[in-house]
Amino acid sequence: MPSATDICNRALSRVGEARITSLTDDSKQARACSSAYAHIRDEVFRAHPWNSVITRAKLAKLADAPPFGYDAHYQLPADCLRVVEVYNTSLPWVIEGRKLLSDEGSPVSMRYVRREEDPNQWDSLLQSTVAARLAMELCEELTQSNTKRQIATQEYQGLMSLARKADGQESSPMPFEEDSWINARY
Numbered sequence: 001m002p003s004a005t006d007i008c009n010r011a012l013s014r015v016g017e018a019r020i021t022s023l024t025d026d027s028k029q030a031r032a033c034s035s036a037y038a039h040i041r042d043e044v045f046r047a048h049p050w051n052s053v054i055t056r057a058k059l060a061k062l063a064d065a066p067p068f069g070y071d072a073h074y075q076l077p078a079d080c081l082r083v084v085e086v087y088n089t090s091l092p093w094v095i096e097g098r099k100l101l102s103d104e105g106s107p108v109s110m111r112y113v114r115r116e117e118d119p120n121q122w123d124s125l126l127q128s129t130v131a132a133r134l135a136m137e138l139c140e141e142l143t144q145s146n147t148k149r150q151i152a153t154q155e156y157q158g159l160m161s162l163a164r165k166a167d168g169q170e171s172s173p174m175p176f177e178e179d180s181w182i183n184a185r186y
Contacts, residue, residue, distance in 0.1 A: 010131035125163035
């Protein structure tokens with residue numbers, strides 16, 4: 001069962017650095033991992049709507065209205081890293097700060113990428129992708145090697161592509177909505 005330390009050790013191994021026993025170790029490697037891990041994890045989560053970290057929520061309309069432009073706003077959940085989809089509204093919506101703004105007057109349902117801190121809840125390819133991105137981040141600080149950084153970047157890009165493909169195949173195809181403009185050619 002992987003932990004944050006295990007993910008960091010995978011990253012350290014990729015760049016040829018010594019392993020750590022904890023993110024609180026008194027070593028250069030542990031300090032670098034501790035400083036970068038949460039930021040990199042959230043960055044990778046935000047880069048793609050990973051199935052293993054998506055959840056759903058219903059948002060209640062806030063009592064006050066935005067100063068202009070929209071009729072209502074809704075507070076995003078504290079663990080929301082990226083809004084994937086908003087349901088039960090055909091009206092435009094936008095994210096500003098930590099709020100979803102819309103002209104919808106009723107509660108809004110949404111799917112979003114959540115900050116999942118337990119690596120055991122992530123897909124195995126997502127674990128590898130976070131480790132590869134972390135290796136890319138740590139490489140310069142720990143090795144001062146541009147060559148290793150280039151290799152780490154290539155490994156990350158390859159894993160990201162592979163993980164996205166696998167992740168994207170775990171649902172049925174989305175239906176194609178036809179509208180009058182598309183049907184006009186028939």
